[in-house]
Each structure stands twice: as C-alpha cells, then as structure tokens.
Amino acid sequence: MWQLKLKIGYLYPDLLEVYSDRGNVTVLQKRAEWRGIDVQVDHITIGDNPDLSDYDLLFAGGGEDREQLLVAEDLLKKRDSLFKAVDSGTVVLAICGSYQLLGHYFETIGGNRIEGIGLLDLYTIGGRRRLVGNAVGKLTIFDEECTVVGYENHSGRTYLGPEMAPLAAVVSGFGNNGEDGLEGVVEGTVFGTYLHGPILSKNPRLADHLLQLALRRRTDNPYLPPLDDDWELAAHERVVRQYAQIGRR
Numbered sequence: 001m002w003q004l005k006l007k008i009g010y011l012y013p014d015l016l017e018v019y020s021d022r023g024n025v026t027v028l029q030k031r032a033e034w035r036g037i038d039v040q041v042d043h044i045t046i047g048d049n050p051d052l053s054d055y056d057l058l059f060a061g062g063g064e065d066r067e068q069l070l071v072a073e074d075l076l077k078k079r080d081s082l083f084k085a086v087d088s089g090t091v092v093l094a095i096c097g098s099y100q101l102l103g104h105y106f107e108t109i110g111g112n113r114i115e116g117i118g119l120l121d122l123y124t125i126g127g128r129r130r131l132v133g134n135a136v137g138k139l140t141i142f143d144e145e146c147t148v149v150g151y152e153n154h155s156g157r158t159y160l161g162p163e164m165a166p167l168a169a170v171v172s173g174f175g176n177n178g179e180d181g182l183e184g185v186v187e188g189t190v191f192g193t194y195l196h197g198p199i200l201s202k203n204p205r206l207a208d209h210l211l212q213l214a215l216r217r218r219t220d221n222p223y224l225p226p227l228d229d230d231w232e233l234a235a236h237e238r239v240v241r242q243y244a245q246i247g248r249r
Contacts, residue, residue, distance in 0.1 A: 004036070007039075009058045012046070016062055024198040024201070027204075031224075052082050052090065053090060056215070062097040063096075063097045093210060094191070101116045103124060104121070107123070120161075133151070134151055135172060135173025136240055137170050137175070147240050148199070150195025150197040151197050152195060158194075164185050175248075201232070
C-alpha cells in the first residue's frame with residue numbers, strides 16, 4: 001500500500017531556537033502522523049549542504065544576535081538551493097530572526113548590516129525599544145477570516161516592499177514594526193512572522209494550512225481529515241478574549 005510521506009527540513013535547530021520555536025516542527029509532525037502521513041524530519045545546520053528542494057517544508061526559528069550572524073553567513077551559501085526549493089513549491093516558515101534573513105538585510109541599531117538572501121522584498125532596521133508582548137492578528141485561511149495569536153519579542157522593525165502581502169493585520173500588539181499595523185509576510189509558499197509561542201500550537205488552522213500546501217508536492221488531493229482541536233481552539237480563543245481588546249501598541 002502506498003504511504004503518503006512528508007519531508008521536513010529543520011534549519012539550524014542548534015542555533016535558532018527561542019521561545020520553544022522547535023515546537024512548530026513537533027506540531028507539524030504530529031498533526032501529519034495523526035492523519036496517517038509518514039513524516040521525516042532532518043536537522044540541517046552550518047556546513048550541511050543538502051538539496052533543499054528535496055523537502056516539502058522548511059522551518060527555521062528565531063535566535064540571538066550572535067547566532068543570527070553565524071546563520072546569515074551560512075544561509076548565503078544555501079541561497080541558490082533555497083530559491084530552487086521555493087520554485088519547486090516547498091513551503092517555508094521562518095520565525096523572527098530567520099524571517100529577517102529572508103529579506104534584503106538587517107541593519108542593527110549600531111549600524112552594522114547583516115546581509116539577507118533577498119528571497120523576499122523586505123528589510124529590517126534595529127530599534128532601541130524591544131517590541132514585546134502577546135499579539136492577535138486577523139488573516140484569511142481556507143477562505144475564512146480568522147485570528148492568529150502568538151508572542152512577539154523583537155527589536156527589529158521589518159518593512160515590506162510594495163508587492164509583499166502581510167500574514168495578518170494587527171489587532172493587538174506591534175507586528176512587523178509597530179507602525180503600519182501589519183504582521184509577518186506571505187509570498188507564495190513562503191511565510192515569515194514575528195510570532196513565537198510556538199505559533200502553530202496556538203493556531204492549528206494555520207498549521208493545517210501549511211501542511212496542505214506542503215502535501216501538494218506529493219498529491220493532487222491533499223485532504224486532511226479534521227482533528228479534535230477543542231482544547232487548542234479553546235486556548236486560542238482565550239488569548240483572543242484576553243488580548244484583542246488591548247489594541248495596537
């Protein structure tokens with residue numbers, strides 16, 4: 001019997017892992033396995049050179065400044081492979097520091113410029129005040145408007161190019177830069193966000209959306225039977241009730 005399989009590449013798990021970002025990989029793996037989908041998770045770090053287009057989904061978390069510098073240098077070496085992967089339909093989810101590196105550059109508060117790989121038309125400027133707190137946004141998934149919740153903690157202010165679409169509109173919190181009311185970015189199958197949490201454990205609809213996009217590389221009918229998400233959705237709604245009234249900060 002043919003077994004549907006999903007390959008996940010976890011980029012820099014030894015360097016980019018704050019606020020339990022690795023939980024996003026666990027969420028993707030378990031939600032796929034609960035539907036009978038075989039999942040392979042490969043850890044990819046500095047010096048590794050796999051063909052990234054072999055993967056259906058690539059994930060990278062956030063990190064401290066030192067680790068981000070190390071990753072930036074190595075990611076430039078993986079640039080062509082990552083572009084090839086995205087062209088082939090690989091889904092990418094990048095959180096915080098890795099989200100910044102998908103853009104053109106990150107200019108620190110001290111004026112140092114960390115080069116990104118230019119996959120997305122965006123740039124980031126360091127700010128003196130950290131943007132910290134629980135956040136709520138609105139977005140559309142499966143043609144339905146819904147909410148996304150998470151925890152943000154970043155000094156970088158990210159600005160999207162004119163052709164870039166945000167992941168969500170900020171209801172509560174700061175978002176990309178605390179100015180334009182936008183959070184994250186979506187370009188094709190590439191997703192970037194400042195929301196930690198891990199974001200996918202708090203937002204099961206978003207997790208399934210990413211899984212469906214990734215499975216399109218394996219099947220023309222990436223149907224995911226519903227799961228019992230009562231507890232996850234109850235936790236999600238509690239965050240919405242608690243923080244949505246606070247508004248943009």
